[in-house]
Amino acid sequence: MLYREAGDFKGSYAADIQTFPIKGERYLFWAFVAFCFLVVPFLITPYWEKSIIVPFLIWSIVALGLNILTGYCGQVSLGTGGFMAVGAFACYKLMIAFPDLNIVAVIVLSGFITAGVGLLFGLPSLRIKGFYLAVATLAAQFFLVWLFNKVGWFYNYSASGQINAPTRYILGVAVTGANAPPWATYLLCLSFVFVFAWVARNLTRGRLGRSWMAMRDMDIAAQIMGVSPLGSKLSAFAISSFYVGMGGAMFFSVYLGAVEVTEAFNIDKSFDALFMIIIGGLGSILGSFLGAAFIVVFPVVLKNIMVGGLGWSTDLAAHIEIMTIGALIIFFLIVEPHGLAQLWRLTKEKLRLWPFPY
Amino acid sequence: MNAPIMPHPVAGTEFRLEAHQDDIPTGQTLLKVDNVSLSFGGVKAIREVSFDIRKGEIRAIIGPNGAGKTSMLNVINGFYTPQQGTITYRGVPRRAMRSTQAARQGISRTFQNIALFKGMSTLDNIMTGRITLQKRNLFWQALWHGPAQAEEIEHRLAVEHIIDFLEIAHIRKTPVGRLPYGLQKRVELGRALAAEPALLLLDEPMAGMNLEEKEDMSRFILDVNNQFGTTIALIEHDMGVVMDISDRIVVLDYGRKIGDGKPAEIAADQAVIDAYLGVPHHD
Numbered sequence: 001m002l003y004r005e006a007g008d009f010k011g012s013y014a015a016d017i018q019t020f021p022i023k024g025e026r027y028l029f030w031a032f033v034a035f036c037f038l039v040v041p042f043l044i045t046p047y048w049e050k051s052i053i054v055p056f057l058i059w060s061i062v063a064l065g066l067n068i069l070t071g072y073c074g075q076v077s078l079g080t081g082g083f084m085a086v087g088a089f090a091c092y093k094l095m096i097a098f099p100d101l102n103i104v105a106v107i108v109l110s111g112f113i114t115a116g117v118g119l120l121f122g123l124p125s126l127r128i129k130g131f132y133l134a135v136a137t138l139a140a141q142f143f144l145v146w147l148f149n150k151v152g153w154f155y156n157y158s159a160s161g162q163i164n165a166p167t168r169y170i171l172g173v174a175v176t177g178a179n180a181p182p183w184a185t186y187l188l189c190l191s192f193v194f195v196f197a198w199v200a201r202n203l204t205r206g207r208l209g210r211s212w213m214a215m216r217d218m219d220i221a222a223q224i225m226g227v228s229p230l231g232s233k234l235s236a237f238a239i240s241s242f243y244v245g246m247g248g249a250m251f252f253s254v255y256l257g258a259v260e261v262t263e264a265f266n267i268d269k270s271f272d273a274l275f276m277i278i279i280g281g282l283g284s285i286l287g288s289f290l291g292a293a294f295i296v297v298f299p300v301v302l303k304n305i306m307v308g309g310l311g312w313s314t315d316l317a318a319h320i321e322i323m324t325i326g327a328l329i330i331f332f333l334i335v336e337p338h339g340l341a342q343l344w345r346l347t348k349e350k351l352r353l354w355p356f357p358y
Numbered sequence: 359m360n361a362p363i364m365p366h367p368v369a370g371t372e373f374r375l376e377a378h379q380d381d382i383p384t385g386q387t388l389l390k391v392d393n394v395s396l397s398f399g400g401v402k403a404i405r406e407v408s409f410d411i412r413k414g415e416i417r418a419i420i421g422p423n424g425a426g427k428t429s430m431l432n433v434i435n436g437f438y439t440p441q442q443g444t445i446t447y448r449g450v451p452r453r454a455m456r457s458t459q460a461a462r463q464g465i466s467r468t469f470q471n472i473a474l475f476k477g478m479s480t481l482d483n484i485m486t487g488r489i490t491l492q493k494r495n496l497f498w499q500a501l502w503h504g505p506a507q508a509e510e511i512e513h514r515l516a517v518e519h520i521i522d523f524l525e526i527a528h529i530r531k532t533p534v535g536r537l538p539y540g541l542q543k544r545v546e547l548g549r550a551l552a553a554e555p556a557l558l559l560l561d562e563p564m565a566g567m568n569l570e571e572k573e574d575m576s577r578f579i580l581d582v583n584n585q586f587g588t589t590i591a592l593i594e595h596d597m598g599v600v601m602d603i604s605d606r607i608v609v610l611d612y613g614r615k616i617g618d619g620k621p622a623e624i625a626a627d628q629a630v631i632d633a634y635l636g637v638p639h640h641d
Contacts, residue, residue: 013511202502206510207492214475214486221473224435225553226461226490235496283477 005352019201036190041183049182050255056296057189058250063276063288064200065243070274071282072204073236074216075125079137081269082144083241085261086114087248089154092163095253096156103168103175107192107249114245115238117144122237126230129219141270148261155261162260165253176253185254192250196243201285203239212236213283244273279332281341290340299325373519375586377491377554378464380448384414387446388589389434389557394443396429396613403429404440405613411557416583417591418604420624422633425610427593428470431559434591435467436460447557462490466555468546470562470593476535480545483534484520487552488513517552524548524578540571547578551588558582560592564599572596576603601625609633 008023010016020026044053062084069075090110094101121140125133148154155163167177174180175188203209211232214222223229252259259265272295280291299321306317336343350357382388389411396404404426411417419427432438434445436455444451447463466487475483492513498506521527524544529537534545543563550558563579564572576599582588594600600607601621609617609624611633617624624630 013514014507017507017510017514199500202500202506203496206499206502206506207489207494208496208499210478210482210486211489213478213482214489217475217477218473220437221469221475222486224437224457224461224467225486225549226458227486228458 017205019205033194037187037194041187044182044186046182049186051300052297054185054189054255056292057186057193058247058255059273059276059292059296060193060289061196061250062244062247062273063280063292064197064285065240065245065247066273067277067280067282067284067288068200068204068212068243069236069240071277071284071287072209072216073212073233073240074129075122075233075236076130076134077137077240078134078267078270078274079121079140079144080244080273081265081267082141083114083118083244084248084251084269085144085148085265086117086241087111087245088252088259088265089148089163089261090114090245091249091253092165092259093154095166095168099166103170103188103253106168107246107253110249111242111246114248115242118241118244119234119238122234122241125233125237138267138270141267145261145265148265160260162258163252164258165256168253177257180254188254189250192246196246197285197289200243204285208232208235216283275329277339279329279339281339284339284341286344287339287341290344294328294340298328373516373523375551375554375588378556380464380556382413382448384587385412387411388413388448389591390446391430391434392444392446392451394430394433394440394445396426396433396438396440402613404433404610406443407610407613407615408443409608409615409618411589411591412606413589414583414587415589415605416579416603417589418600418607419591419593419610420595420597420600420607421610422636424612425633426613427610428561429613430610431467431561431591431593434460434557435465435559461553464554464556465559466550466553466557467559468543468550468561468563470565472539472542472546474534474542474546474549477533479531479533480526480537480548481517481521481530483545484517484548484552485513487549488517490553516554520548520551523551523581540567540574543567543571543575544578547575551582555588558588558590560590560594562593562595564594564596572599579603 004024005022010021015021018026020029062080066077066080069077087110090113091106094106094109095103098106121137124136128136149161155161165176167174167179169175170184170188173184175184204212211222211227214225214227215229215232219229222232248265251264256264276291276295277288278291279294280289281287302321302324303317306312306320307314332340387410391410392408394404394407395402407426407430419430421427429438433440436457436459439454444453446452447465475486478486492509494506494509498504521530524547526541526544526548529541529545534542537545547560547563550560560579564575567575579590579592580603583590592604604621606619607617607621607624608615609627609630616633617627617630619627
């Protein structure tokens with residue numbers, strides 16, 4: 001009975017354009033946010049932190065970024081892994097160069113640096129689109145990973161080629177490094193996700209978001225309505241890379257702690273991010289989260305059921321896991337090509353009338 | 359900021375499309391096309407055409423298929439750059455211009471084949487028409503609450519007037535891909551109007567419509583012209599409609615101008631009749 005719009009009248013345009021126009025849904029959302037911030041930190045265990053929640057949150061930011069570029073602006077990118085690497089290495093160099101700089105500032109700055117790099121690799125989008133652009137961004141993926149592997153300056157000439165995140169503190173609590181308590185890394189990631197998901201929502205619902213979507217749906221008409229292709233495409237590349245870069249920085253500093261670039265940021269990461277937004281829903285904020293959850297959380301759950309619950313051997317479980325995920329991807333794409341977010345929208349449409357649909 | 363939702367505003371009473379005001383008096387030249395030629399490789403789409411559009415009039419551009427009418431509109435709003443000739447808009451002559459600049463100077467248009475943003479709702483499509491009028495920068499947009507939201511609501515009010523004017527309030531939040539053809543045409547007109555144009559270009563606004571839809575669309579075009587004083591240049595094939603609603607007509611055939619004048623003069627013009635009947639000519 002929570003999902004009712006009867007009696008929920010809108011008296012102003014401000015009320016009409018809010019994110020959750022239905023009262024029940026709004027309350028539910030804030031209750032969920034409060035639960036995440038106030039209750040989960042007390043319950044979280046190292047296992048939940050390391051294998052499920054923190055990677056999910058970080059991938060959500062990456063998926064949000066890619067969704068801005070691909071889902072909203074219609075520019076396909078296969079360079080996500082490369083841009084995550086830019087964020088990670090920017091984060092590493094900043095942490096080493098400015099040991100006193102707050103980690104939050106470091107992550108945001110890494111985002112800005114990645115935005116600059118993304119802007120550069122976004123330039124081809126002014127001339128080419130579709131698959132050709134995908135190939136151009138694929139070049140970014142391979143070039144960036146090669147660069148970080150080849151040039152010793154980026155990993156401070158360490159013998160292994162690895163970069164390691166030193167311990168950094170917020171208000172005296174470690175959030176990076178081996179000794180960081182789970183609740184601290186969790187809260188750091190959650191805060192980033194909360195703030196930047198809100199920013200993404202704001203950007204996509206206003207003028208900028210409409211100019212992106214106009215460019216995606218009909219670029220010539222958009223141009224004639226006064227949308228500058230240069231401005232809207234490059235802003236999408238920059239903002240998308242900003243998100244992906246922050247995701248990469250956190251992936252390195254908060255989550256992994258030590259990174260070898262060819263392993264951590266290879267082409268698989270680019271595909272993972274692309275799968276997330278396709279399965280979650282292109283052009284949807286919620287879809288980014290659902291997609292990230294599907295790709296990150298679902299395999300873990302599946303493995304726990306098969307190995308922990310049913311007592312199967314790990315290698316069998318691993319193979320079945322891959323097959324199940326693949327089958328489910330195909331299933332979802334057939335049942336709902338617009339992703340899980342669309343499935344949720346349709347469910348809500350039905351819920352409005354449930355249980356008396358006539 | 360908490361602008362209340364209006365109880366049905368009366369269209370045209372207090373609402374004006376004035377974002378692109380100029381001080382050209384009604385009846386004076388707003389746009390002048392001078393000796394314009396455009397070719398694509400060996401194909402000469404437009405050959406040395408000159409005509410003018412006066413402020414406040416409905417100017418029709420007619421001609422058989424392939425006469426260069428749509429190319430002419432594309433030249434006017436900067437989408438094509440002619441090889442020769444000048445276009446003088448508001449007293450400023452130019453040849454090359456970006457279409458985004460034309461939009462910023464108050465030239466707005468609809469398309470022959472509907473070019474709506476399919477993934478967006480009616481409301482968002484029409485709001486997109488106001489993109490050149492929205493000024494808040496990235497920072498304020500990222501914050502949303504405050505100036506960006508206030509600006510959004512201010513523009514929403516204007517868009518609601520247009521929605522009301524075009525009688526499409528019931529499809530406000532429907533994705534345009536789901537709308538029937540006639541309504542899509544109307545939404546497209548709404549999007550062009552939302553930019554508050556000084557010059558509105560309509561490319562076959564009634565193509566593919568039935569009689570009733572044509573009557574509706576004619577009424578909207580006349581109302582836009584009467585109530586808002588918007589100058590309109592339109593391409594149309596339905597001669598009955600063209601003769602009824604336009605003030606002056608320019609006729610193109612094979613890229614050449616073969617007639618220019620009031621509807622009655624054009625209807626009596628032998629060259630025009632020949633062109634429409636397909637009397638063979640030499641070139």
